[in-house]
Amino acid sequence: MSLLSVSGIAKSFAGVQALRGVSFDLHPGEVHALVGENGAGKSTLIKVITGAHAPDSGSIEIDGHPVAHNSPLLSRSLGIAAIYQQPALFPDLTVSENIALGFESGGLWRLVDWRARRARAKELLGRIGARMDPETPVGMLTMPEQQMVEIAKSLGGRAKVLLMDEPTASLPEHEVENLFRVVRELRSQGVGTLYISHRLDELYALADRVTVLRDGQTVATRPMKEVERPELIRLMVGREISAIFPKREVTPGDVVLETRRLGCRDSGLAEISISIRAGEILGLAGLVGAGRTELARVLFGLTPATDGEILLAGTPVRLRTPSEAVDWGIAYVPEDRRRHGVILELSIAANTTLAILRRLSRGGLLDVAREREIALSYVEALAVKTPSIDVAAGTLSGGNQQKVALSRWLATEPKLLILDEPTQGIDVGAKSEIHRLMVDLAERGMAILMISSELPEALGMSDRIGVMRGGRLAGILSRAEATQERVMALALGHAEGAAA
Amino acid sequence: MIRRYLREISVAAATVALLLLLAVAKPQFFSGQNLRNILVTQSYVLVVAIGMTMVILARQIDISVGSHFAICGVVASLLARAGVPLPLMIAGTLASGAVLGGINGLLVAGFRLPSIVVTLATMVTLEQGIRWITGGEPVRNAPTFQWLSLGQSAGEWLVLATAAAVLVLFAWGLRRLQAGRAVYATGSDPEAARLAGIRPDRVIFGVFVVMGMLTALAAILNGIQSTQGDPTSGQGLGLQAIAAVVVGGTAISGGRGTLIGTFVGFVLLGVIGPALIFLQVEASWEKAIQGAIILVAVASDALNLRQRRNVGASLAAH
Numbered sequence: 001m002s003l004l005s006v007s008g009i010a011k012s013f014a015g016v017q018a019l020r021g022v023s024f025d026l027h028p029g030e031v032h033a034l035v036g037e038n039g040a041g042k043s044t045l046i047k048v049i050t051g052a053h054a055p056d057s058g059s060i061e062i063d064g065h066p067v068a069h070n071s072p073l074l075s076r077s078l079g080i081a082a083i084y085q086q087p088a089l090f091p092d093l094t095v096s097e098n099i100a101l102g103f104e105s106g107g108l109w110r111l112v113d114w115r116a117r118r119a120r121a122k123e124l125l126g127r128i129g130a131r132m133d134p135e136t137p138v139g140m141l142t143m144p145e146q147q148m149v150e151i152a153k154s155l156g157g158r159a160k161v162l163l164m165d166e167p168t169a170s171l172p173e174h175e176v177e178n179l180f181r182v183v184r185e186l187r188s189q190g191v192g193t194l195y196i197s198h199r200l201d202e203l204y205a206l207a208d209r210v211t212v213l214r215d216g217q218t219v220a221t222r223p224m225k226e227v228e229r230p231e232l233i234r235l236m237v238g239r240e241i242s243a244i245f246p247k248r249e250v251t252p253g254d255v256v257l258e259t260r261r262l263g264c265r266d267s268g269l270a271e272i273s274i275s276i277r278a279g280e281i282l283g284l285a286g287l288v289g290a291g292r293t294e295l296a297r298v299l300f301g302l303t304p305a306t307d308g309e310i311l312l313a314g315t316p317v318r319l320r321t322p323s324e325a326v327d328w329g330i331a332y333v334p335e336d337r338r339r340h341g342v343i344l345e346l347s348i349a350a351n352t353t354l355a356i357l358r359r360l361s362r363g364g365l366l367d368v369a370r371e372r373e374i375a376l377s378y379v380e381a382l383a384v385k386t387p388s389i390d391v392a393a394g395t396l397s398g399g400n401q402q403k404v405a406l407s408r409w410l411a412t413e414p415k416l417l418i419l420d421e422p423t424q425g426i427d428v429g430a431k432s433e434i435h436r437l438m439v440d441l442a443e444r445g446m447a448i449l450m451i452s453s454e455l456p457e458a459l460g461m462s463d464r465i466g467v468m469r470g471g472r473l474a475g476i477l478s479r480a481e482a483t484q485e486r487v488m489a490l491a492l493g494h495a496e497g498a499a500a
Numbered sequence: 501m502i503r504r505y506l507r508e509i510s511v512a513a514a515t516v517a518l519l520l521l522l523a524v525a526k527p528q529f530f531s532g533q534n535l536r537n538i539l540v541t542q543s544y545v546l547v548v549a550i551g552m553t554m555v556i557l558a559r560q561i562d563i564s565v566g567s568h569f570a571i572c573g574v575v576a577s578l579l580a581r582a583g584v585p586l587p588l589m590i591a592g593t594l595a596s597g598a599v600l601g602g603i604n605g606l607l608v609a610g611f612r613l614p615s616i617v618v619t620l621a622t623m624v625t626l627e628q629g630i631r632w633i634t635g636g637e638p639v640r641n642a643p644t645f646q647w648l649s650l651g652q653s654a655g656e657w658l659v660l661a662t663a664a665a666v667l668v669l670f671a672w673g674l675r676r677l678q679a680g681r682a683v684y685a686t687g688s689d690p691e692a693a694r695l696a697g698i699r700p701d702r703v704i705f706g707v708f709v710v711m712g713m714l715t716a717l718a719a720i721l722n723g724i725q726s727t728q729g730d731p732t733s734g735q736g737l738g739l740q741a742i743a744a745v746v747v748g749g750t751a752i753s754g755g756r757g758t759l760i761g762t763f764v765g766f767v768l769l770g771v772i773g774p775a776l777i778f779l780q781v782e783a784s785w786e787k788a789i790q791g792a793i794i795l796v797a798v799a800s801d802a803l804n805l806r807q808r809r810n811v812g813a814s815l816a817a818h
Contacts, residue, residue: 326697340692343685345755354685354696361678368676
């Protein structure tokens with residue numbers, strides 16, 4: 001009998017289908033790997049299993065019992081525990097207090113038996129071979145130690161199913177083996193582990209079976225030993241490129257941006273050498289956390305580089321603040337549109353001109369007529385759907401907000417436009433409008449650096465694709481060379497696919 | 501249009517209702533001298549509230565204005581007594597306000613300390629400091645200082661005209677100057693403002709300096725109405741100013757609000773005290789009613805915001 005079995009799970013958010021039929025089961029004493037591209041639906045699936053999201057359809061069975069109305073409390077009491085990249089513990093409480101929160105129940109008036117607490121913490125920590133003083137405040141522990149506390153806490157809650165989401169992402173190399181030892185130990189005790197990771201090596205070292213998730217669907221479940229890496233990658237990306245991209249050939253002009261062995265120690269970037277010419281769209285692919293946004297932030301002066309060189313039109317420059325980057329003709333439309341792309345409280349007009357206030361004013365006095373003119377022209381050019389340019393940007397839909405964010409940067413007439421996930425979470429219509437706009441801009445000689453987690457988009461829109469992995473450039477593929485498999489192989493660090 | 505200025509209009513309506521009540525019950529309230537008295541003696545609060553509006557729009561707070569006010573008042577008195585020429589006396593007082601505000605600005609913007617803690621600390625420190633320097637004794641004003649030797653009537657008009665000019669100037673500036681836009685952007689979302697090439701730290705430093713200078717101006721406008729510079733004046737001034745700003749509809753979370761709102765908020769809160777006296781209600785009710793008004797204002801903000809969120813979400817879903 002399986003510990004956990006899900007079948008036919010579907011879930012959509014605001015019309016976007018995140019999961020569309022997920023089925024798999026987890027046996028006692030099994031490590032079950034779950035793999036998939038960015039956005040394949042892994043995180044959503046975890047949230048459905050832990051009861052944070054209610055599925056639209058499909059069923060979950062735990063220990064053979066169907067769970068009708070799941071909730072975080074219910075799933076926990078049924079023995080499901082999730083362990084995330086970043087431990088979610090109370091830093092000011094001690095190890096034993098944190099662990100106690102996992103299993104102690106009862107009212108607020110219940111007396112605390114400190115000695116029992118400590119003993120229980122010791123026992124649970126012992127079970128996973130973690131040696132630490134239960135009286136230490138968790139905030140003083142290292143990241144790997146905190147992870148051990150998380151695991152001990154979930155065991156204290158009598159977890160039978162462990163969901164681990166990229167547990168090694170923030171661990172140093174030598175701690176990974178220790179974590180594996182614990183996972184294997186738990187496996188021998190009959191715990192079922194659902195293990196999500198992008199690191200294929202880990203999966204081959206640890207997992208018994210693997211389930212591949214693609215576009216919100218389970219495409220295959222196989223014994224880990226029977227599936228070769230190239231096949232695994234093919235299963236992850238094997239998607240038809242159905243959307244038609246309006247990409248046109250542009251003869252590239254002069255080099256606009258060049259980086260030489262660029263690095264930034266604070267954000268873990270090293271040895272990045274790229275160049276972009278006028279009229280060129282350089283795609284930047286890679287897994288979440290590979291350092292793509294970090295690179296964009298370095299190029300925009302948000303986290304200044306510590307190593308290497310940045311050359312703009314052949315001139316070495318130092319970019320220490322965004323305003324310097326703006327002066328050099330760089331524009332950056334960030335990923336987190338809802339938070340930092342537009343200012344929700346300001347009107348569309350004010351948002352459009354925010355980056356050109358200096359150019360728009362004489363002696364500090366704004367030319368309001370000119371502002372309206374500019375805002376209107378962009379609303380028209382980008383087909384922003386709005387009753388007027390005086391309404392607050394916060395009242396617009398996501399796609400229209402993204403267009404306003406774009407307007408602001410196009411108004412600066414940049415030489416280099418950095419777009420971070422330009423079409424994430426917006427509807428299909430707005431998406432293709434933005435794609436068409438990108439092509440127009442490239443034709444007019446703008447250099448565009450586009451970060452995209454959507455492989456078809458990266459392949460369809462880019463002249464060349466740089467693939468990042470672990471803060472470095474894993475390779476650059478020309479449009480002709482680039483295939484989903486090759487990009488994915490570079491992103492996962494599986495060298496055979498990387499011909500370039 | 502009405503939706504956009506709903507808050508300003510509703511506060512103004514409440515004020516008008518209060519005035520109508522007075523007009524019926526106590527028409528003598530509207531004697532020219534009485535109204536002018538109220539406005540003249542309160543105008544320094546408006547000037548401080550204008551500065552406070554900018555501070556709050558930038559998502560900061562300044563509770564130290566009371567002690568700044570006291571210090572600037574004493575500085576102005578001392579300068580006048582020392583026989584400093586009038587323009588220099590005014591410049592010197594404004595400069596001292598700018599320095600005091602600059603200290604707050606430096607601590608908040610430069611060292612990234614929370615403004616509520618910084619200004620609490622400077623408030624307490626400066627309060628003690630001035631008590632220590634002056635020994636808690638008022639500074640007797642030079643005769644030339646009172647009404648700036650203009651005589652009471654002209655002096656009163658000067659006070660009113662100055663406050664009105666400051667209001668118009670800053671309302672215009674917030675809308676039309678690059679700096680005004682930067683204040684709104686910084687208060688709405690400092691990170692987004694930074695991404696747009698604005699320097700939020702400079703904006704925040706700037707609003708504290710302006711706050712300090714307006715406080716100094718307010719101290720002059722108040723000081724010239726009396727015969728002595730009082731080192732204990734300004735107590736509760738910070739809260740009075742914040743109340744006017746909040747009642748006027750400026751969001752305490754920054755980025756949203758107008759000076760018109762602050763003005764109507766100031767009028768409503770300022771009229772209540774004298775109105776109660778005229779209506780022969782016990783004076784102690786003044787604070788309670790002001791508190792209730794602030795609560796109503798904040799609660800209606802919260803409701804309004806929830807409504808707007810819902811509208812935004814349903815629009816965004818399309």
